[in-house]
Amino acid sequence: MKDSRNSIIGFHITLYFLFIFILNILHVFATVPTRHLCHSDQRDAIVEFKNEFKILKPCFDSPSPLKTASWAKNSDCCYWDGITCNNKSGDVIELDLSFNCLHGLVNSKRSILSLQTLRFLTTLRLSNNYLSGQIPSSFGSLSNLTTLDLYSNYFSGRIPSSLGNLSHLTSLVLSFNSFVGEIPFSLGNLSHLTYLDLSINDFSGTLPSSLFTVPSLDTICLENNQFNGTLVLGNISSSSKLVELRLGSNNFIGPLPRDVSKFVKLELLDLSHFNTQGSVDFSIFSHLKSLRNLYLSHLNTTTMIDLIEMLSCFKALDTLDLSGNHVSTKNKSSFSTPPLVLISVLYLSECGIIEFPEILRTLHKMTNLDISNNKIKGQVPGWLWTLSDLMIVNLSNNSFIGFKRSTKTGLSATASESSMMYLFASNNNFTGKIPSFICALRSLRTIDLSNNNFVGRIPRCMVNLKGTLSALNLRQNRLSGGLPHIIFGSMKSLDIGRNQLVGKLPRSLSRLSFLEVLNVESNKINDTFPYWLSSLQNLQVLVLRSNAFYGPVQLSQFPKLQIIDISHNHFNGILPSDCFVNWTSMFALGKNEDQYISIGYYFASMVLMNKGIEMELLRVPKIFTAIDFSGNKFEGEIPKSISLLKELHVLNLSNNAFIGHIASSMRNLTALESLDVSQNKLSGKIPQELGKLSYLAYMNFSHNQLVGEVPGGTQFRRQPCSSFEENMGLYGPSLDEVCVDFHSKTTGEADTPELEANKDEEEVLSWIATIIGFILGIAFGLTIAYIMFSYKPKWFKNPF
Numbered sequence: 001m002k003d004s005r006n007s008i009i010g011f012h013i014t015l016y017f018l019f020i021f022i023l024n025i026l027h028v029f030a031t032v033p034t035r036h037l038c039h040s041d042q043r044d045a046i047v048e049f050k051n052e053f054k055i056l057k058p059c060f061d062s063p064s065p066l067k068t069a070s071w072a073k074n075s076d077c078c079y080w081d082g083i084t085c086n087n088k089s090g091d092v093i094e095l096d097l098s099f100n101c102l103h104g105l106v107n108s109k110r111s112i113l114s115l116q117t118l119r120f121l122t123t124l125r126l127s128n129n130y131l132s133g134q135i136p137s138s139f140g141s142l143s144n145l146t147t148l149d150l151y152s153n154y155f156s157g158r159i160p161s162s163l164g165n166l167s168h169l170t171s172l173v174l175s176f177n178s179f180v181g182e183i184p185f186s187l188g189n190l191s192h193l194t195y196l197d198l199s200i201n202d203f204s205g206t207l208p209s210s211l212f213t214v215p216s217l218d219t220i221c222l223e224n225n226q227f228n229g230t231l232v233l234g235n236i237s238s239s240s241k242l243v244e245l246r247l248g249s250n251n252f253i254g255p256l257p258r259d260v261s262k263f264v265k266l267e268l269l270d271l272s273h274f275n276t277q278g279s280v281d282f283s284i285f286s287h288l289k290s291l292r293n294l295y296l297s298h299l300n301t302t303t304m305i306d307l308i309e310m311l312s313c314f315k316a317l318d319t320l321d322l323s324g325n326h327v328s329t330k331n332k333s334s335f336s337t338p339p340l341v342l343i344s345v346l347y348l349s350e351c352g353i354i355e356f357p358e359i360l361r362t363l364h365k366m367t368n369l370d371i372s373n374n375k376i377k378g379q380v381p382g383w384l385w386t387l388s389d390l391m392i393v394n395l396s397n398n399s400f401i402g403f404k405r406s407t408k409t410g411l412s413a414t415a416s417e418s419s420m421m422y423l424f425a426s427n428n429n430f431t432g433k434i435p436s437f438i439c440a441l442r443s444l445r446t447i448d449l450s451n452n453n454f455v456g457r458i459p460r461c462m463v464n465l466k467g468t469l470s471a472l473n474l475r476q477n478r479l480s481g482g483l484p485h486i487i488f489g490s491m492k493s494l495d496i497g498r499n500q501l502v503g504k505l506p507r508s509l510s511r512l513s514f515l516e517v518l519n520v521e522s523n524k525i526n527d528t529f530p531y532w533l534s535s536l537q538n539l540q541v542l543v544l545r546s547n548a549f550y551g552p553v554q555l556s557q558f559p560k561l562q563i564i565d566i567s568h569n570h571f572n573g574i575l576p577s578d579c580f581v582n583w584t585s586m587f588a589l590g591k592n593e594d595q596y597i598s599i600g601y602y603f604a605s606m607v608l609m610n611k612g613i614e615m616e617l618l619r620v621p622k623i624f625t626a627i628d629f630s631g632n633k634f635e636g637e638i639p640k641s642i643s644l645l646k647e648l649h650v651l652n653l654s655n656n657a658f659i660g661h662i663a664s665s666m667r668n669l670t671a672l673e674s675l676d677v678s679q680n681k682l683s684g685k686i687p688q689e690l691g692k693l694s695y696l697a698y699m700n701f702s703h704n705q706l707v708g709e710v711p712g713g714t715q716f717r718r719q720p721c722s723s724f725e726e727n728m729g730l731y732g733p734s735l736d737e738v739c740v741d742f743h744s745k746t747t748g749e750a751d752t753p754e755l756e757a758n759k760d761e762e763e764v765l766s767w768i769a770t771i772i773g774f775i776l777g778i779a780f781g782l783t784i785a786y787i788m789f790s791y792k793p794k795w796f797k798n799p800f
């Protein structure tokens with residue numbers, strides 16, 4: 001019985017597998033190319049086109065494997081990734097090499113020749129690569145093209161007017177490159193164009209009005225260029241299909257074009273930074289009943305915008321940006337029937353508002369409110385927290401003094417249902433204790449209350465936010481008492497610097513395994529070095545500056561650290577020579593697409609000594625590295641392993657008791673910009689190799705026991721005399737240039753009567769040299785700061 005049952009089961013299994021097998025065979029036959037193989041000339045042209053470029057590895061945001069990885073030479077090219085062939089003719093009609101890490105010039109002779117063979121192409125996508133060069137005018141002969149997408153590359157030069165010959169073109173995307181020059185009039189001939197995106201380039205000149213009269217267009221994106229002159233839209237037909245018109249952040253001047261009112265289908269209009277130089281008639285927008293997103297920031301107009309009128313006019317509006325204009329939030333005929341509006345995003349930054357607009361109370365759908373940079377005094381109204389969809393609110397840079405409580409039951413009941421995630425309230429005049437109702441806003445991710453006058457302890461109830469809070473900034477207040485046990489598992493950035501906090505760092509900090517930034521600068525914390533933080537694998541910034549920390553430090557771990565400032569404490573002891581061997585993030589920087597340390601909408605900021613001046617980083621670049629151990633009592637030699645930190649920018653060991661020689665291996669610190677070892681007990685020579693550190697703009701060897709010839713090189717010659725003063729015996733041509741009275745002081749030679757006679761004069765000179773050096777130092781510092789602030793990420797959209 002058992003046997004026969006088994007054999008029946010066995011038979012069924014066999015049958016089942018046979019069935020699967022047959023299905024598979026059928027499937028294979030079904031997918032085998034049954035019709036045309038790819039034409040060999042076209043296949044060769046594609047391969048040749050691709051081979052004109054290098055494939056960068058690694059490269060970012062590319063899928064792996066890359067499309068071209070599937071391009072084996074002998075298989076049918078119609079089945080390669082990124083290629084589509086015409087079903088009947090077998091001609092290659094689509095070539096999509098986006099996100100393929102391609103690097104190189106696109107207008108080489110060969111790539112142009114290969115493109116000419118591909119004349120059947122209807123779609124050419126090369127977006128998100130590293131391609132450069134100009135668009136070859138032969139693109140104009142790809143006469144079947146309907147889609148040309150070159151988004152996010154390094155293309156430059158002008159658009160060839162031959163693109164106007166691509167009469168079938170429906171979509172042209174050239175945004176996020178470095179194109180220059182005017183837009184050719186011929187683009188106005190593209191009568192099938194529906195989508196035109198030339199944003200984020202350096203195009204200039206006036207816009208051909210023919211562009212706006214192309215009847216098929218539904219989207220025009222020209223924002224973030226240098227277009228100038230007055231804007232003329234031409235004779236727009238009321239049947240225009242235009243839905244999206246982005247012209248913001250250019251150099252347009254003069255009145256806003258009235259004809260914009262004829263684009264009755266418009267859903268998005270961006271005219272921000274239009275230099276209207278006078279009055280604006282905002283009624284021109286009143287016909288645009290479909291508008292959902294309206295960006296009108298910084299119009300340089302004297303006209304006062306009536307917010308209530310505006311909101312009543314556009315009832316379907318979702319986003320309204322009026323920042324940088326004069327906005328009145330009070331209606332003359334006070335609103336008895338509040339406008340029924342669905343607005344969710346409202347930007348009113350820098351609008352000269354002096355009272356919290358009561359109208360906002362009625363905007364129940366609001367999710368984002370930016371009312372920063374105004375002159376609002378008094379209390380933040382309690383009803384703000386009852387807007388149940390509000391997620392992001394920016395109250396920064398006003399004159400608020402407190403948070404008004406709404407009725408007891410009302411607030412605590414509604415607050416727990418609040419959606420509030422980001423609360424920015426820095427740079428106000430808030431006084432008193434941090435209000436505990438904040439602890440009831442259970443969705444909070446970011447709280448920034450920095451630069452206010454809050455007093456008292458950090459409220460213990462904040463523990464309630466442990467599930468969500470990831471950034472807390474209480475910097476520069478007058479908070480006192482000890483630090484509560486902060487057990488917010490999600491915390492990434494904690495800044496409590498510049499208060500009057502005492503006691504020890506709570507050991508529970510070591511459980512914040514996502515922590516990236518810890519800044520307790522300028523408090524009165526009296527503790528040993530928190531070596532227990534070394535378990536935090538993500539810690540990038542650690543600032544203990546100006547507290548009462550004491551004892552030896554243990555630095556062996558900290559793999560992600562990029563900025564450490566433990567200056568002005570009472571640390572002592574010898575740093576072991578291998579103490580930096582695990583600081584791998586300072587060995588070589590990963591190429592980071594995120595330019596700054598940020599947590600959602602929150603950017604970490606900090607203050608740091610660099611090149612002798614206090615530098616404020618409003619955003620901390622991920623490529624910036626610094627070690628500041630100055631003003632402690634460290635002894636022993638400078639750890640040899642410091643030479644491993646090839647990406648170190650700032651090193652300050654001044655004002656300690658370091659002994660021994662400066663190692664010549666410090667020449668390996670090729671990224672170093674600022675080196676301060678002054679006020680130690682270093683002996684021996686300054687290694688000649690340091691003269692080759694070409695970024696080293698600031699250095700200070702003063703107040704040590706150094707001897708010998710100061711290295712040459714432009715950087716050493718640029719230092720003021722005071723960078724070398726008070727040593728045992730430094731000399732050399734570098735010094736002769738900057739220190740007129742230097743030899744007499746440092747080589748110990750007795751002053752001759754002749755020198756004595758000149759001494760006053762020399763002192764004046766050396767004093768002048770110091771001043772010049774100081775000014776140079778500031779100039780360097782400012783330059784660096786400027787570069788850091790202006791370093792524009794490739795695609796940065798204000799998230800707010």
Ligand SMILES: *[C@@H]1O[C@H](CO)[C@@H](O)[C@H](O)[C@H]1NC(C)=O
Binds near residue numbers: 140161163164165186
């Ligand atoms: C393409 O455009 C250019 C410049 O606009 C023009 O000179 C040329 O004759 C056109 N070529 C064809 C084939 O239409």
Ligand SMILES: *[C@@H]1O[C@H](CO)[C@@H](O)[C@H](O)[C@H]1NC(C)=O
Binds near residue numbers: 235236
């Ligand atoms: C604008 O176009 C309309 C219809 O397309 C035409 O009747 C009118 O004359 C044109 N106006 C101008 C100034 O060209």
Ligand SMILES: *[C@@H]1O[C@H](CO)[C@@H](O)[C@H](O)[C@H]1NC(C)=O
Binds near residue numbers: 526548
């Ligand atoms: C730190 O605390 C210890 C006692 O715990 C005390 O002796 C020492 O003076 C304090 N240091 C400072 C700088 O306040």
Ligand SMILES: *[C@@H]1O[C@H](CO)[C@@H](O)[C@H](O)[C@H]1NC(C)=O
Binds near residue numbers: 567653676698700
């Ligand atoms: C190094 O630190 C000392 C003391 O903290 C400070 O005075 C000096 O300006 C710093 N050096 C540089 C180059 O920033």
Ligand SMILES: *[C@@H]1O[C@H](CO)[C@@H](O)[C@H](O)[C@H]1NC(C)=O
Binds near residue numbers: 665
């Ligand atoms: C300095 O760099 C060179 C070459 O990069 C390397 O061979 C040497 O080991 C480095 N020295 C130290 C002490 O890191």
Ligand SMILES: *[C@@H]1O[C@H](CO)[C@@H](O)[C@H](O)[C@H]1NC(C)=O
Binds near residue numbers: 722
């Ligand atoms: C170098 O350091 C000494 C002592 O720390 C200071 O007096 C001098 O001004 C510094 N020189 C420069 C150029 O900053």
Ligand SMILES: *[C@@H]1O[C@H](CO)[C@@H](O)[C@H](O)[C@H]1NC(C)=O
Binds near residue numbers: 373395396424601602
């Ligand atoms: C809040 O407003 C301030 C002042 O306008 C601005 O600097 C900051 O970037 C804003 N924050 C966000 C998240 O937009």
